[in-house]
Amino acid sequence: MQQLKCDVLVIGAGLAGCWAAIRAREIAQKVILVDIAKVAKSGKSSFSGAGILCPQESDDLDMWQKEIVEKGQYFSDQDCVRAMLEEQPKRLDEMGQWGMKFEYDKNGKVFRHVGLNHVNTRIITVDSLEMMDALRKRMTGLGVTFLERVMVTDLLTSDGASPTQGYVVGATGFNIRSGETFAINAGATIIATGGTGFFGSMGEGIIQAYRAGAELTGMEFTRAFDEMGFNDRYIGVHLNTYQRLGMKLVNAAGERFMERYLPSLKERGRREDLGLAIVSEGMQGRAPIYMDLRHFDEESMNKLHTLPSISRVVASLEDEGIDFRNQLVKYVVTSGYLWSRAGGIRNNVYGETNLPGLFVAGEAGGYPTHGTYSVGGVNLASCCVGGYRAGEYAARFAGESGTKPLVSEQVKSMEARALQPLKAATGISPANLADEIATFISPARIAVFQDGSTIRKVLDRAEDWQAKAGQLKVEDYHGLVKANRLSSYVQGAEIVYNGHLEREETRSVNIRIDFPFTDNVNWLKWIVQWKDRSGKLAMKKVPVPLYRYPVKPKEYTKIPVNLHYSKPEGE
Amino acid sequence: MGIKSFDQNLCINGCRICIDDCPTDVFAPEPATGKAKAAYPEDCWECLLCEEECPGKAIKISLAAVRKLYYPF
Incomplete structure (x- = not known):
């Protein structure tokens, strides 16, 4: 096992992770950016349509904030929205200086356009791969250390416990080709691993944080x-x-x-x-x-x-x-896979989580700017500003607190847990378990038009899936990636469906045919979920602090939602 | 379908671009020849990066999904 030490460890090299690494390295000496693939060719950002929210100083940012918060159904952290709107112009300028190309209009101004569903807000569209290349070059110039083709499998804690009562002090992982294992000791750790839903990612960064004791929020807005x-x-x-x-x-x-x-x-x-x-x-x-x-x-x-x-x-x-040009093209919706949209590790405008030493940026933090999901372009702007801010405060945290040592017993047991599916003599293949889950959750009555009874059906099965995830068997390190992802995913399913069950209203993709209304009387509340000391999933409801936010509903009522579907007779 | 074809005759020995860049680690070197091969074609996510970057134009990608798709109805 290779032991590495750094001030700031950033996990995940999409837009948020790259921004976090850049800002952290501007402050701290040693920054490691670890990614399962190649930095700048990894994650959703590199392959996105790259519509980025582009506020400018002359814009009425109050109106922008209003639009974003209203479309996010008042669930946004408005401190984060404001920071994003005020700081994004600087982030875009910097990316321009580093080589990202903008489109200009005939007056020589950056060409902005109205994104889908936008009224006041404006976006720019850039070439996503070019954007990521510019960031990679910047990081190379600054001396960020890349650790590529390494999958992080667990967070490490100062007391050796998960969930911890202490600090997050780094992470373990393995090289997905050679199998070499790593223990990285860091003063501060930033998770920027995105959510589920692309390149086989299964939200493992979010669940690693959950195992370590981090609070999650918005997980019920997964579909x-x-x-x-x-x-x-x-x-x-x-x-x-x-x-x-x-x-x-x-x-x-x-x-x-x-x-x-x-x-x-x-x-x-x-x-x-x-x-x-x-x-x-x-x-x-x-x-x-x-x-x-x-x-x-x-x-x-x-x-x-x-x-x-x-x-x-x-x-x-x-x-x-x-x-x-000449034909109708059949257009289908797929299902059976949990796509995160506005849920993740709970964090604030500094990228802080409830665990000291653990910060989060980008989609892994569920985009606190987005509420339940607002307008396009907010995601990538959140990655720039949120990444920058997480990088800054993680570096400052590491500077103040120093790097606390690893607990060697924990490192050993985490390594053994991650490698177990390779050592097992017999077991279940990740592909078979993934197929079983997808087949079960794909029908419309479970994937889309849920009610209490169908949610409970999934939760009943989730225990069985968790047991099976403990019996996975793979042939090589490539397969080991899938096994580790899938065991996170089944833990995630339990969290997501418990969130669906708890939220007795229809809001965004939390669709409840037994509660076909958006309840702004009782449910302007974030659901917060965490793993308690006995290992059980705990939940609480936290009212959105609208009393101190500038944008709030005009009235607090229950708003009917026409789902164009009702429960079949006799079902 | 993902990787529609990989023409080993067009693959430039030792170039490694697809091996280094593939986000889902589909490619691996063939020890005997040093050329690339699609070791895990089942994991292609049709991002088109390899097709675009391959200097020998050895790789053709189809956007037809290689992974099994599931439907709500």
Whole structure:
């Protein structure tokens, strides 16, 4: 086992992690950035559509804040929203200095556009891979130490206990090719591992923090449906670009059904609202659903073929015979996989968690800016500002507190736990268990239109999945990644579904057909979940401190939600 | 489908770009030849990075998902 020591350890090299490492290194001497893949070619950010919220000094930031908070259903941490709006111009300037390219209008100003669903806020679109390359170069220049192809498997604590009563003092992990194991001792640790939902990531960073005693919040705003695609086989990436350019959706009868669900936004609605409408159409026998671009004029068609990111995808799909110009394209929603959206490790405007020495940035922290999920572009802006702030305060924390030693017994037991699926003589394959879970949670009555009874069904099975996750067997280090992810995922499922059960209202993707209303009388509350000292999942409700926030609801009422679905008779 | 084809004849010996860059660690070196091979094609997430960066144009990716998809109805 290789032992490393640093002031600040950053886990995850997406946009938030890179920003955290940069800022931490500007203050602290030794910063290690560990990533399961290659820095700047990893995580969601590198492959995102890269629409980034772009406030400028001349903008009315109060109006921006109002829009973001209202669309996030008042669940945003408004301190974080304000910090993001005020500090993002500096972060964008710096990325420009480091080589990220902006698009300019004919007056030489940065070209901003209205994102989907935006009214006052504006975004820019950049090339995501170029953006990440610029950050990598900056980190190389500053002397951030990269530890690539290493998967972190557990956090280490000053008292050797999980959950801890002390400090987080680093992490253990292994090289996913050679199997070499690491114990990294850090003055402060920043988790920037994202959520679930991309490149096989299963929210393991969030669950590692949970095991160490960190509080999670917003986990009930995780959904088991999301990924959309074409013709039952093609994954639809950068779908927001099709939306922005004016795609239409029609059902089997040729009806443009989104007019019934979202009369004003129609197909420009949020991704989860589109997904919900499509599933609802399907449940009422009006599938298949098609995407229609045949009405696109030359300018829109050209954009589809030239805009950064989407053009790569469109060329590849056309190469396979999809003809956007002349044909309807079958459009599907997939399910069975828990996609985090606005849940993660509870943190504040300094990126602090409830555990001393543990900080969080980006989606692993559930984007406190977002509330239940507000407008596009907030995620990446949150990664820049949240990453920068976590880097700053983690470095300051490490400077004040120094690096507390590792507990060697804990290092040994964490290493043994992580390697167990490779040592086991017999057991279950991660692919089989993942298939079992996905098959169980994918039907609409569980993945989308839930009620207390279907949520309890999942929770009943979750115990069994946890037991099976303890009996996984893999053949090599590549497989070991999957085993470690999956055992985090099943712990995550228990947390998510307990959150669904607790939240007796329909809000965002916490859909409860037995509570078809958004309850602003009783439920303007964050659910906070953690692992108590006996190892059990504990929960509390924390009122959103609207009394000290500038943006709040005009009135506190129960607002009915038309789900376009009701429980079948006799079920 | 993920990796539609990998033409070993076009792979440039020792270049390693796909091995170094793949976010899901699909590629590994072939010990005998030093060329790359798709060791874990089942883990391709169709990000298109390898196809774009391969200097020998050895790799063709299909956006058809290689992983099993599940549906709500």
